[in-house]
Amino acid sequence: MAAVRAAAGDTYVQPSVLPGFGLTFGFTTFFLSAIVLIPLAALVSKAGSMHWEEFIHTVLSARALASYRLSFGASMVAATINLVFGFILAWTLVRYDFPGRKLIDALIDLPFALPTAVSGIALTTVFAQNGWLGQYLALAGIKVAYTWIGVTIALTLIGMPFLVRTVQPALAEVQRELEDAAEILGAGRFYVFRRIILPTVLPAMLTGFALAFARGVGEYGSVIFIAGNLPFKTEITPYLIVIRLEEYDYHGAAALGCVLLSISFLGLWAINYLQHWGRRRSMATGR
């Protein structure tokens, strides 16, 4: 890298098949600014124009705090569920060839394509107290619709493709021979899984987890139908923001948005750092 930089007269330009570093870099900057950075800045500046006490009052109100807990808690639980079941799904799709595998593979992407409101309505139909599954769960004393469980189920559905799609390619790269080698050396199946397969796909799993979590925090459409949106109980933060907007309280909405943004960013950064640290550690022991 250093050599290339020196040769190119200490710029960042590297030889490439696509010409025009200036053009592409300019476009990247512009695109990112116009689509991501400027709207976010506007959000922050809107919130920033509030009085400090007013901001604190809005952001730390009991209703807001309850909504954070639900939003982040349910997202975390949903992403964790996906971590386990998404892995199993990906494993099945990568390792086994069975009739209908292609179909199931295509079904995985459906939550991406479906308008989220549709999935919300569908889930409500199934899990409402008189729904297909809901009536039996109700007999067992489990209420899904209009509780935090419903929220979690909706977020699990939405986050599932993120995990499967990130873990799938990583699993496909685990060579069968590595498992064969471990088996010949005397390792049992669980040992092989724990010491050989898991370490190899863990980075991909963490990435998938982070993506599913982030998606869960921002999810709105599918949740509001099944959640019931009772303040303090089943009200997610995005819904609270919409309520503020409907009350023409733009500042309040912006303030809540800022909180959502910061926590999500911190969470994503933490996971990224964890991955980076893991990689560094394995490299460091190598030296």
Place this chain on the structure above:
Amino acid sequence: MSITLDQITKRYQGAPVVNDVSIDIGDGEFFVLLGPSGSGKSTLLRAIAGLTGVDHGRISLHGRDVTHISARDRGVGLVFQNYALFRHMTVADNIEFALRVRRMRARQRRERRKELLRLVALEGMDDRLPSQLSGGQQQRVAVARALAHKPEVLLLDEPFGALDAKIREELRRTIREVQRELGITTILVTHDQEEAFALADRIGIMNLGRLLELGRPEDLYARPATRFVATFLGAANLVLAQHTARGICIGADPVMALGGSTASGNRDHEVVAVLRPEDIEIAPSREVLHASFLGLGTVEQQLFVGANERLRVRLNNPGDAGQVVTSADGDATDALLEVTRTQHDRRNYPVAAGQTVTLGVRRLHVLATPLSSFTACATSEAQALAISEEPLLVQLATRMKTRVSTRIEPALQQIANAVAPDSPGAECAPFAGVAVINTDPGAVHTVRWLLQLGAEAVLLLPPHTPSPARVLIHWVDEPARRATLAVAASLLRHVSAQAVYVGILPNDDEAGRPDGMRALLDARSEAQAVHGLEIRTELGFGDVAAELTRRLAESPDQLLILGVADISVLTQRFATLLSRTANPLLVVWQPGDSPQPR
């Protein structure tokens, strides 16, 4: 015996990938399984390791039957072609993997690790990650890892495949040293004959799932039994020659007084001779030739390859016998003799392309195969051509590296109508090799006539027959056994089919059974002892022709090899079978004590 394989068969989607392979490997032996890709050698190795189950047969390691024991409990070490190192673990962790699994104490693990790293000359590399090592170093780690738990058997699956020539040589030496030092029984799988020569105590050569030959490298090179081994192990020219009373003739004159003995007794017959490129001498004239005279030839091509010079020479007027069927590079279409000379010889007698030279043979090896070449035989040219293009025949000829010629024989028409005399007249040219005809109602007479004309065997080919998955073997009279087995052994080395000897008893009674079983065992052990061929055995009852017809009718992808000693038996008992069957049929006749028509 360290490793005993007994009739191992592994099928994939019905087709045998490993076909009845039996090998005994001694303690501390370095055994090399050599074969082209797809020959089943890697599958066999995986079966020994326990990574693949077998469909038939038994595997024993040091006297312990491990056929149904998992890979984890077999106590073998395996080195993969692409190393298969655990990339997220250090060299130390990789090597200690097997010891950790066995819950060995840290201190003992460390000691064992140091010992192994010294053995593969990688001291001090403990804390590296595989990605920080070169390919050769990674493979050394893989060897150390495979040896960590002190396995009784070391298996190496093309371990040098991904390395460049210099590293390969170095690693080869290391592996040989490690193997000697530990005295560990080792099997190495490779497609590289040079590697096999460099390492092996014994070599087993596989093709089409079958173990073709097995022996010491120098023996296999000097006296191969099959065309495949002759051309796969080193370079070889395969030449069709005449075995006559005077010796082996390639041109008009005999080049060798003694040939290999074959099944056909004293008759002149066609044989396949192996001429190594280095065993052919080139001289300006016959007078200065040291070796026995082969013929005149024209130099067509000249190449330098380091220490040797390679020439391709066309034989002038080779005649029918003396045809080069395959030159050393396996190219059968434009068959030229391949000759190599040392630089010393080249300086003494330099030649140029286009020059006519005198060729001599220093050494010649005659293959023990009765199936030298094929002749498609019919009454019209179109028909003969159609037979010669039958997929099964084309496949056989390609694999046997031999030729298919056509012969138009008007006499066949009369024979089919059963008006011809019982034995062929003197005006008919004798036959050589295998005659191939279409199945038709009068086939039995044609077969008889062709056999009497000197054909080694007659192949009856119904149109569009598939490649056989099973080959049934049966001989009617005991004197025909030797010839039938020789033909079967030769054919079976070129088809990927299961071989079954069918013994048939007149009726199912208790008294006859022991005799029947003895006949089966005799057949199997003779096939094994004389031809190195593994066959299955089955017992049937009733009329021979009816029983064989019944078995053939079960599936069209079965080929029958039928041996007879008394040729009249053919017309009397097998006329219906020969004329009606939808299966390919190979008829072998060994004139026993019965008077010969010639």
